[in-house]
Structures are given as structure tokens and as C-alpha cells.
Amino acid sequence: MSSLPLTIRPATDDDVPALTDLYNHYILNSPATFHLEPLTVEQRREWASHYADHGRYRLLVAEREGALLGYATSSPFHERLAYQTSIECSVYIHQDAVGQGVGSRLYTALFDILAREPIHRAYAGITMPNDASVGLHRRFGFRDAGLYTEVGYKFGRYWDVAWLQKDMPN
Secondary structure: OOOOOOEEEEOOHHHHHHHHHHHHHHHHHOOOOOOOOOOOHHHHHHHHOOOOOOOOOEEEEEEEOOEEEEEEEEEEOOOOHHHOOEEEEEEEEOOOOOOOOHHHHHHHHHHHHHOOOOOOEEEEEEEEOOHHHHHHHHHOOOEEEEEEEEEEEEOOEEEEEEEEEEEOOO
16 A cells, blocks of 8 residues: 555546546456446546535545546436435546555545435445455445346356445434
8 A cells, every 4th residue: 555645535527537547447347337338538527527516426536646546426326306315336446556445545535425415325236246345335334235136248248236235324
């Protein structure tokens, strides 16, 4: 783990190219996302525009010496209004920063912020197997909610997605 300081902050428009590169790595090399084709910066700019520096839906980035090392989001769980007190969380870490505690720092900051918001449950969908992601989520109080079997097809095979849930203070 680097001894250099890590900064966690809300994402800005200037972060979008690095966010795009980070996410495209997972599209091309991992079943963690079920996108199949790399996204453009403009597509990710539209995605990033849905987040704010207030409210339930946040996009936080981790950076060290100007290099983006990861991001965490809280997004709508479902578009229907009755779901508004539920969110879906995700975290993606730059491949060179995996195992350095960046995900934990991002989630600590995200859940500290979200504790003041009217959120009842947080959910996370994790493509299985993924012991590191399951372990991270369990450390933050997530528990099993269900398993969708063979729900996604990527890299010539079917993948299961485990759903975990976390009780929120509100």
C-alpha cells in the first residue's frame, strides 16, 4: 500500500476520460460488468451527469497525485418511484491499485455521506465468483439477498450474480 495520501472527492467532468478508461478495462477483461463493448467518453459523460454533490446518488473518486485510482457510486435501484429509498452501490478500482485499500476508503466515504440521506437499503450486484468484492461488501455490513443464476452471458459462458443488501440508518 502506498504511503502517499489518497484523496476521496466528488467526481468532476474532468474525471470522465479517466473514469471511461478504468471502466472500459473491466468491460474488456472482466465479467464484473455485463457491458460487452467499450463505452465512449461522451457515453460516460451522460452517465456521470446523473450524479450530484448532494442527495442519494453520488459518484466519488479516489486519486493519488492526480491519478484516478477508483470510483464508487450510489445509483437508483429501480426507476419506479416507490424504490426511491433503495440504492444500488458499486465500486471499481484501477487494475494497478487493486488490493491497496482504495475500495474500502471509497466505501467509507460514500456510506458516511449516505448516512445523512433518506435511504433505507443499499444493494450490490456482484458477478460470481468474486471473493474480493464479496469480502469488501461484507466488511461494510452487506448480507446475502439472493442469487440470479446464469443471468449474464459474456466471454463465452453464463455468469451468476449475487445480490447483497445493507440496512441503512434511515
